[in-house]
Amino acid sequence: MKTRAKGLAVRRTILDAVPFSVIVTDVRGRIRDVNPAAIDLLGYDADELLGAPLTAIDGIERARYHDGTPVLVEVTGDDAEWVYRRRDGTLAPVQESVVPLEDTETGEPGFLVVAYDITHRLEARQRVEHLVTHDSLTNLPNRTLLVRHLERALERASAEDSQFALVLLDLDHFKRVNDSLGHHIGDELILVVAERLLAWTRSGDLVARAGGDEFVMVLHDIRPGPELDRRLEQLMVDVLAPVIVHGYELVVTGSVGGTCFPVDGADPVTLLKHADIAMYQAKGAGRNVLRWFEPWMVEENDGRLALSAALRQALEVGELSLAYQPQIDLATGEVVGIEALVRWMSPVLGPVPPDQFIPVAEDGGLIVPLGGWVLRTACQGLARIQEELGQPLRLAVNVSPRQLRGSAWLEEVAAAVVAAGIEPSQLEVEITEGLLLEDRGDVVDMLDALRSIGVTIVVDDFGRGYSSLAYLTRFPIDKIKIDRSFIQEITRADTDAAIVDAIIVMAHALGMTVVAEGVETEVQERYLRERGCDEVQGYRYSPGVPADTLPMVARALSRQQSS
Structure with a gap:
């Protein structure tokens, strides 16, 4: 008896000392025991958790639950990311592992649910994801995120039978600014143009920096025609107005090429390629003009x-x-x-x-x-x-x-x-x-x-x-x-x-x-x-x-x- 009591005391000591959240449940998933780390993580008192179903602390609905009854036996050994809900309603992302457990006192089976907070891991992951999908200078979406956005836009437009325009703006002679005045002046010019584009577009539209001096706008729920042409002509006036950077007045012009879904392409690669071809037509026409893609441009480009x-x-x-x-x-x-x-x-x-x-x-x-x-x-x-x-x-x-x-x-x-x-x-x-x-x-x-x-x-x-x-x-x-x-x-x-x-x-x-x-x-x-x-x-x-x-x-x- 002393040995058993001593064993239980040792187990309790270990449970209390472990820095991970440890929750013991019965076979139905009701909480039978928690350690201090779980209390700290969740913000509950121990008596508030004891007897409660494990689902009470879940921040999202568990696919492994059916009619409120946990089927933990099916996920035994799982080590996966999950989300807990704290007492104050905030969410705690965790890495969780479920282990089968047989109570030595009662002989009843149950489960040991071990978890630890992974907030820092997710924040680091989000930072990396942001770096991968955003331009480091302007913080605008880059080409990677642009393609993802276009894929979703294509699905939505197809489902709703709507149209959208993809417009590519390339600053004329931008390299000359870098070569003659320095890259710091060129960077400031890019930032000004990015801010102006964000101010010009609507909240549901997307502005991305495709690289260098190229910007791409995705204008949703809009039809090609004179009204859109007038809007883009106004864009060239507003966005490309002279810029004063470190005492230099820079007269900015841009060549603009546009495509529309679905007439000019049915996938991101084709739409971007055709917008690029139209933009080079604008450059060939003397720059500082807008050109919409037309099929004959492909043959000329080829x-x-x-x-x-x-x-x-x-x-x-x-x-x-x-x-x-x-x-x-x-x-x-x-x-x-x-x-x-x-x-x-x-x-x-x-x-x-x-x-x-x-x-x-x-x-x-x-x-x-x-x-x-x-x-x-x-x-x-x-x-x-x-x-x-x-x-x-x-x-x-x-x-x-x-x-x-x-x-x-x-x-x-x-x-x-x-x-x-x-x-x-x-x-x-x-x-x-x-x-x-x-x-x-x-x-x-x-x-x-x-x-x-x-x-x-x-x-x-x-x-x-x-x-x-x-x-x-x-x-x-x-x-x-x-x-x-x-x-x-x-x-x-x-x-x-x-x-x-x-x-x-x-x-x-x-x-x-x-x-x-x-x-x-x-x-x-x-x-x-x-x-x-x-x-x-x-x-x-x-x-x-x-x-x-x-x-x-x-x-x-x-x-x-x-x-």
């Missing part, structure tokens, strides 16, 4: 992807070549320079025009390797041409804005010049007028660095972007090329080509050389000579020709001028 893949292969296997168009000094009639023009003859696609594959190279990340190949090949070509011709020439090479970012390209220029054995002063880098409008500090630094080694800076297609000549005073510019569209307007000797006249006069006043491209007729040449234009190029003199043909063309042009 064509661009195929062209991009073919161009990548063309670079690898040597399908590209260069043609050289001579530039003539109007005062002497001599060939003084050449412009390198890239050509692509595909064995599958045939001749592909530059205005088709250059934009594809820009969008597909190929413009830097393509530009590097053109630079190296053109410098080598110039060395061969002037050796055969017996006179030095200048070489003009078009450069993408992407090539001007960072110091790598400056090193590439220097290496190409040295490898070809030409002088840096013979190289002319042609930039687009759009760079002047962007007024980027990093571009100015690169252009200054190029000039410091002797390279000439030329603004190509000047006048097409309608920029002010005042921009020229803020950039290290040596020469400008008048866009061919203005030259084509010179049709008669008495033509009043006011823009051409103004460009020539003002550029000379700034100490710059002026080149007219696209010259095709004698009338155009005479007009430009009388206005003091310095150099010309165009089909009147020669189209672009291979390097081995250029010396013969140059000699013929010189004989023609001398005669």
Whole structure:
């Protein structure tokens, strides 16, 4: 008897000392005993729990209970997450294990229910889940949660026979903000746009950050049409209004692509893909516009992807070549320079025009390797041409804005010049007028660095972007090329080509050389000579020709001028 009593005392001591909640029930699930840890966890007094059914402390209905009677024998050995309800009504998440028990006093079977609080575990799990499903900068849902939301939205819309719109907003030229002002400025801009989008959308809609400068909105219970178009046009006004960040006023624009369920797709992947295609159509249309997805866009997009893949292969296997168009000094009639023009003859696609594959190279990340190949090949070509011709020439090479970012390209220029054995002063880098409008500090630094080694800076297609000549005073510019569209307007000797006249006069006043491209007729040449234009190029003199043909063309042009 003493041994038994001693055993019961030891069991009681152990039960009281265990930090886990321990509840003893009879076979029907009525509580027969509890330890102090269970009382602390649940907030009840012991006498309030004794005799009560185990279901009294359950925070959720147990599937293993039937008509209030526990079938604990069926779950013996289970170790699972559960929820208890405390005396004050709050919930306590627990990890619970049920063990069969035979009472040594009565011999009646029962159960031992052991549990411990897992609140911290669930909080940690929720934090991890939040990190996985939310953008770390804006705290908006990321693409993972966006897809989950779309799956639920598709189910609901299908069941209710309703529609919703998926709208993708991509900030235009966002990378330039990061490159020129720093990532901290870019992050602040993203935060402002995120806040504005949340303020613009309704409470039931979703705003997600899909990555980088891309935001996605899911607009529920809405039909496509003029009203939705007006709402989105207002979005572009409200959300993309100028932003002041750390003293910088940033003029923000965005390209918007939209799709609607069910007409544009029946699953998240298709809807997102079509919205992305529509957004790139908006960028191709000049940016800062809205485009809704249309089926024909898929074929065009697939064509661009195929062209991009073919161009990548063309670079690898040597399908590209260069043609050289001579530039003539109007005062002497001599060939003084050449412009390198890239050509692509595909064995599958045939001749592909530059205005088709250059934009594809820009969008597909190929413009830097393509530009590097053109630079190296053109410098080598110039060395061969002037050796055969017996006179030095200048070489003009078009450069993408992407090539001007960072110091790598400056090193590439220097290496190409040295490898070809030409002088840096013979190289002319042609930039687009759009760079002047962007007024980027990093571009100015690169252009200054190029000039410091002797390279000439030329603004190509000047006048097409309608920029002010005042921009020229803020950039290290040596020469400008008048866009061919203005030259084509010179049709008669008495033509009043006011823009051409103004460009020539003002550029000379700034100490710059002026080149007219696209010259095709004698009338155009005479007009430009009388206005003091310095150099010309165009089909009147020669189209672009291979390097081995250029010396013969140059000699013929010189004989023609001398005669």
